[in-house]
Amino acid sequence: xxxxxxxxxxSVVAFLAIVFVAVxxxxxxxxxxxxxxxxxxxxxxxxxxxxxxxxxYIGRINIGQGAYALxxxxxxxxxxxxxxxxxxxxxxxxxxxxxxxxxxxGLPILRLRGVYFAMVTLVLTEVARLLALALPxxxxxxxxxxxxxxxxxxxxxxxxxxDFATLQNSRLAFYxxxxxxxxxxxxxxxxxxNSRIGKLCQSLQQNEExxxxxxxxxxxxxxxAYAVSSFFGxxxxxxxAAISQSIYPSSFTVTDSVNFMLNCFLGGLGYVFGPMLGTxxxxxGWDLLFQTGQFQLLIYSGLMIVLMLVLPNGLLSLxxxxxxxx
Amino acid sequence: xEQVIANGLxxxxxYALIALGLTLIFALMNVLNFAHGQMYVMGGFITYTIYGxxxxxxxxxxxxxxATLAVIGALxxxxxxxxxxxxxxxxxxxxxxxxxxxxxxxxxxxxxxxEKQRGVPKIVKGVFNDAGIIMPYDRLVxxxxxxxxxxxxxxxxxxxRVGRAMRALAQDRVAAQLMGVxxxxxxxxxxxxxxxxxxVVGGLLVTITGVNSGIGGPISIKAFLMVMIGGxxVVGGxxxxxxxxxxxxxxxxxxxxxxxDVTYLxxxxxxxxxxxxxxxxxxxxxxx
Numbered sequence: 001x002x003x004x005x006x007x008x009x010x011s012v013v014a015f016l017a018i019v020f021v022a023v024x025x026x027x028x029x030x031x032x033x034x035x036x037x038x039x040x041x042x043x044x045x046x047x048x049x050x051x052x053x054x055x056x057y058i059g060r061i062n063i064g065q066g067a068y069a070l071x072x073x074x075x076x077x078x079x080x081x082x083x084x085x086x087x088x089x090x091x092x093x094x095x096x097x098x099x100x101x102x103x104x105x106g107l108p109i110l111r112l113r114g115v116y117f118a119m120v121t122l123v124l125t126e127v128a129r130l131l132a133l134a135l136p137x138x139x140x141x142x143x144x145x146x147x148x149x150x151x152x153x154x155x156x157x158x159x160x161x162x163d164f165a166t167l168q169n170s171r172l173a174f175y176x177x178x179x180x181x182x183x184x185x186x187x188x189x190x191x192x193x194n195s196r197i198g199k200l201c202q203s204l205q206q207n208e209e210x211x212x213x214x215x216x217x218x219x220x221x222x223x224x225a226y227a228v229s230s231f232f233g234x235x236x237x238x239x240x241a242a243i244s245q246s247i248y249p250s251s252f253t254v255t256d257s258v259n260f261m262l263n264c265f266l267g268g269l270g271y272v273f274g275p276m277l278g279t280x281x282x283x284x285g286w287d288l289l290f291q292t293g294q295f296q297l298l299i300y301s302g303l304m305i306v307l308m309l310v311l312p313n314g315l316l317s318l319x320x321x322x323x324x325x326x
Numbered sequence: 327x328e329q330v331i332a333n334g335l336x337x338x339x340x341y342a343l344i345a346l347g348l349t350l351i352f353a354l355m356n357v358l359n360f361a362h363g364q365m366y367v368m369g370g371f372i373t374y375t376i377y378g379x380x381x382x383x384x385x386x387x388x389x390x391x392x393a394t395l396a397v398i399g400a401l402x403x404x405x406x407x408x409x410x411x412x413x414x415x416x417x418x419x420x421x422x423x424x425x426x427x428x429x430x431x432x433x434x435x436x437x438x439x440x441e442k443q444r445g446v447p448k449i450v451k452g453v454f455n456d457a458g459i460i461m462p463y464d465r466l467v468x469x470x471x472x473x474x475x476x477x478x479x480x481x482x483x484x485x486x487r488v489g490r491a492m493r494a495l496a497q498d499r500v501a502a503q504l505m506g507v508x509x510x511x512x513x514x515x516x517x518x519x520x521x522x523x524x525x526v527v528g529g530l531l532v533t534i535t536g537v538n539s540g541i542g543g544p545i546s547i548k549a550f551l552m553v554m555i556g557g558x559x560v561v562g563g564x565x566x567x568x569x570x571x572x573x574x575x576x577x578x579x580x581x582x583x584x585x586x587d588v589t590y591l592x593x594x595x596x597x598x599x600x601x602x603x604x605x606x607x608x609x610x611x612x613x614x
Contacts, residue, residue: 061418108602115358115558116610118421119550120601123594126547130591254543258360258425265422270415294437301429305406308423312414 019179024172036171040243042283043178044236047185049263049275051232054189056269057198058225059205060110064121065233066257067128068098072234073241073251077144078137087150088161091238098234099227106226110219113208125257132249143248150242174243181239182276185232190272192228201225266307268314277315328458334576335569336465339472340531342568344545345552346479346561347523353496353559354516356417357407360424363545364431365521369395369528370537371439377533378446384533391529392522399521402427403514428542435539445536468530475526476565483561492516496559551597557610566608 027035048065055062072094079085079093109120132138149164164170192198200221203211212218241247263282267274285303289296311317344366351359359365369391377387410423450463483489491512494502503509528537552571556563571593578589601607 056418061421105598109598112601112605115352116554116601116605116607118358119554120598122547122550123554123597127591127594127598130588130594134588134591254547262422262425265419269418295433297429297433298437301426301433304426305423305430308419308426309406309409309413312410312419313416 016183019183020176024175033169033171036175037243038283038287040171040175040178041240042280043175043182044239044243045260045263045283046276046279047178047182048233048236049260049267049279050185050189051229052260053264053267053269053272053275054192054225054229054232056264057193057205058201058222059208060113060222060226061115061118061261062121062226062229063118063254063257063261064124065229065260066125066252066254067121068102068230068233069237069240069256070125070128070132070247070249070252071101072098072237073247074132074138074144075234076238077147077241077247080147081144082137087148087242091235094238095231095235098237099231102227102230103223106223110222110226122254122257125252125254129249129253138249141249143246143251144241145246147241147245147247149245174239178239181235186273186276193272197221197224262304266304266315268316271314271316274314274316281315329460330576330580331573332459332461334573336461336469336572337576338569338572339469339476340527340568341548341552341572342476342565343472343523343527343530344549345556345564345568346476347520347527348549349553349556349559349561349564350492350523351517351520352553353561354492354513355403355407355411355420357411357420358424358550359520360421360546361428361431361542362520362524362549363542363547364428364435365395365398365524366528366531366545367435367537367539367542368398368431369525370532371435371444371528372525373529373532374439374444374446374537378444384449388526388529391525395525395528396518396522400514400518402521403517407517408510408513428546432539432542435542439539441539443536443538444532446533449533464533468534471530472527475523479523480561480565488512488515551593554597554601554607557607560607560609563607563609 023039027033048069051068052062052065075094075097076087076090079090080087085093105124109117109124112120133140138144149170150161152161152163162173164173193201200211200216203216204218204221208218237252240251244251259282263278264275265278266282267276267278286296286300289300292299307315344362347365348359348362351357351362372391372394373384373387375387376382376390377384406423406427407420410420411417414420448462448464450467452463454461454463454466483493491502491507492515494505494507495509495512495516499509531537548571552567553564554567555570556565556567574593574596575589578592582589582592
């Protein structure tokens with residue numbers, strides 16, 4: 001038992017050392033600064049995918065995360081541009097706005113199950129895109145552009161985070177921001193899944209009627225899980241808008257929603273860290289295959305099919321298989 | 327007004343045929359076939375090649391589209407979906423596979439046929455213009471063919487031996503197996519038929535709207551909409567959903583014209599309200 005616990009602590013420390021020390025060191029020594037952008041994207045996408053994973057955890061297939069990412073991006077961008085808010089304030093506000101919206105949307109649609117929920121969330125992504133095109137405040141297809149970089153964040157006169165625009169290397173700053181948020185996000189997820197609520201969520205995944213018959217408040221739990229999921233989506237969307245300094249109705253589309261879902265599947269639906277691994281593999285796989293030119297999509301999807309045939313329960317199930325054999 | 331209704335009926339007939347294939351696959355396998363739109367595009371390109379490029383008769387091209395897609399569907403079921411369903415802990419895993427096959431088909435279509443919009447010569451020339459309705463003859467022919475195919479499909483499902491087996495399978499897989507229905511075989515036939523329907527519609531519509539490699543995804547979404555309206559896994563529901571969506575699109579485009587491009591926004595919003603009242607669509611099984 002203690003050795004198991006020690007193992008966990010060691011692996012967490014190792015992981016933190018890799019993302020905060022080893023990766024920046026390796027990048028600055030090799031001079032591949034473009035990798036910062038890739039890794040930042042991976043971190044942000046894995047936050048959004050973690051949200052999707054949480055809805056999988058209560059037994060719902062969520063293909064609507066793109067809608068919340070788009071919403072979060074627009075909330076942050078509009079507050080910064082039209083109301084002069086600091087980016088750091090808009091970040092939690094964007095998340096909370098998405099969470100509130102997801103409660104309103106979730107109340108009716110979380111009654112749906114299986115493919116019905118999947119399809120309705122898919123439609124939700126389209127609704128978000130069409131709304132962004134139609135509403136006056138979002139500036140239609142032109143989108144919102146030249147959003148300023150995040151400013152300084154100071155509490156009681158002490159500067160906690162410097163102004164991104166004055167930094168020499170804003171890529172590194174964004175990388176650290178995204179990775180920090182990712183670590184926080186997955187820590188929250190891990191805590192949530194291994195708590196009483198996590199166990200209750202698992203009971204929802206297996207059988208909602210049974211869970212409700214022994215006194216689990218299923219409606220409440222579903223809403224909570226969905227709201228947390230959308231919060232993650234909104235936060236990651238808001239940072240994406242800040243990095244690219246722009247947001248368009250097509251920033252997050254159905255393809256992105258589907259990709260968030262695929263990240264979860266690929267990593268493994270039974271593992272908290274599945275979405276992180278899945279995002280990393282899918283995003284890097286796609287990037288690496290860039291050299292194959294026109295065959296990129298063919299090879300990528302072919303590999304995905306093969307992976308699915310060999311490891312239908314996700315990449316992390318590989319660890320379980322080897323453990324059983326060994 | 328008559329024009330709007332006529333357009334709606336025409337759209338509805340082709341939509342219903344698209345939705346039928348999707349719902350059939352869902353009913354038999356519990357698989358949401360993300361690649362349905364891509365199958366449609368493939369059917370369209372096969373007809374384009376045979377009828378438009380090689381100049382063979384349209385019927386031959388349509389048959390070839392259907393047959394090719396049927397073979398692809400059967401292979402997909404046998405080698406991909408059956409394996410994954412057997413090995414996976416969770417049923418939803420098939421969605422990843424379906425999405426991956428959709429990407430795969432997209433890539434194949436792009437490599438084989440390129441990204442250009444393709445069209446073929448009209449199958450029938452002339453325009454029907456009477457009683458306030460203007461409708462090109464080729465649309466009438468395609469609409470009529472679509473309705474004939476729908477009727478043939480319904481009759482086949484109702485009265486043939488294969489159709490009966492598939493209905494039993496959709497109702498209760500285990501019970502059907504216990505009654506001696508060869509589940510694997512009929513799943514494969516069902517998947518092939520669903521894919522064939524997608525190919526046939528693709529072949530029919532290439533004569534009117536043409537085809538390009540990017541329309542697979544949007545077609546899939548429309549097919550999902552129709553299936554949701556009518557209820558997943560029910561043949562009658564798919565037909566009803568197809569006609570309702572066709573009608574809504576046709577009416578919406580006319581009525582909401584002055585508000586800009588909001589027809590689909592209104593349709594989506596209406597659908598979400600509708601589904602929160604009737605979670606299983608018009609005639610769906612509970613918890614499909």
